[in-house]
Amino acid sequence: xxxxxxxxxxxxxxxxxxxxxxxxxxxxxxxxxxxxxxxxxxxxxxxxxxxxxxxxxxxxxxxxxxxxxxxxxxxxxxxxxxxxxxxxxxxxxxxxxxxxxxxxxxxxxxxxxx
Amino acid sequence: xxxxxxxxxxxxxxxxxxxxxxxxxxxxxxxxxxxxxxxxxxxxxxxxxxxxxxxxxxxxxxxxxxxxxxxxxxxxxxxxxxxxxxxxxxxxxxxxxxxxxxxxxxxxxxxxxx
DNA sequence: ACATCATTTCTATATTTATAGAATCATGAA
DNA sequence: TTCATGATTCTATAAATATAGAAATGATGT
Numbered sequence: 141x142x143x144x145x146x147x148x149x150x151x152x153x154x155x156x157x158x159x160x161x162x163x164x165x166x167x168x169x170x171x172x173x174x175x176x177x178x179x180x181x182x183x184x185x186x187x188x189x190x191x192x193x194x195x196x197x198x199x200x201x202x203x204x205x206x207x208x209x210x211x212x213x214x215x216x217x218x219x220x221x222x223x224x225x226x227x228x229x230x231x232x233x234x235x236x237x238x239x240x241x242x243x244x245x246x247x248x249x250x251x252x253x254x
Numbered sequence: 255x256x257x258x259x260x261x262x263x264x265x266x267x268x269x270x271x272x273x274x275x276x277x278x279x280x281x282x283x284x285x286x287x288x289x290x291x292x293x294x295x296x297x298x299x300x301x302x303x304x305x306x307x308x309x310x311x312x313x314x315x316x317x318x319x320x321x322x323x324x325x326x327x328x329x330x331x332x333x334x335x336x337x338x339x340x341x342x343x344x345x346x347x348x349x350x351x352x353x354x355x356x357x358x359x360x361x362x363x364x365x366x367x368x
Numbered sequence: 369a370c371a372t373c374a375t376t377t378c379t380a381t382a383t384t385t386a387t388a389g390a391a392t393c394a395t396g397a398a
Numbered sequence: 399t400t401c402a403t404g405a406t407t408c409t410a411t412a413a414a415t416a417t418a419g420a421a422a423t424g425a426t427g428t
Contacts, residue, residue, distance in 0.1 A: 374424085388411090
């Protein structure tokens, strides 16, 4: 009897987002964007700062955007990137929820904060 | 002048951990282990439950373990796996910290807890 | 229209990760 | 020791991701 027929979309989305974070380059990009604030940073400058440019940068940004962690808007001939804060926070909460939420009825002894 | 010479180990570790979470299979494994509680679950049973067995399961577990998100201990001929709660929580905090920590001087409106 | 800047797409290659069967190792029981 | 069980390693193949140069696209200023 199979048990893992169709994974919950929630899980799929989370996996995609985590995979997008699973790279030093992209984590650097995200970190830089966080420090840039809500105004965002043009792709060129972003790339200079994190040491990734051209098609490789596009490639990494595409993953962050399609995972919903970064948004882009055009301004003149540049494209500004910003962090999707709510998404990142949501992901963080997902992680906490996975770990601690429903352990209230499962734990055998005390195990609230290790 | 190069800017991205040696990435901070913190970033490397985080990227490894996120990459370990960036798969539905491994996310399912983690979720199942969370529900198993601190006693842990033998690999065989774990695999049955999430629909991944044999060498593939070993492969996924290896990543979770080496990322520090799962721990293993032997009991008889079985190996019990448990979630490293502190690690997962730490990762969750890392994410929050990346997003919100130093935005105190940067944010335009209020954005403390959404 | 033309030149220029910013970014993407195209194309190709290298590297990593995923999947899986078979053989092997490790533990405990008869 | 021999056997059965639980898990890993070995080997091979498929698929996804990373890197990168060149060409193409889109936007702006002259």
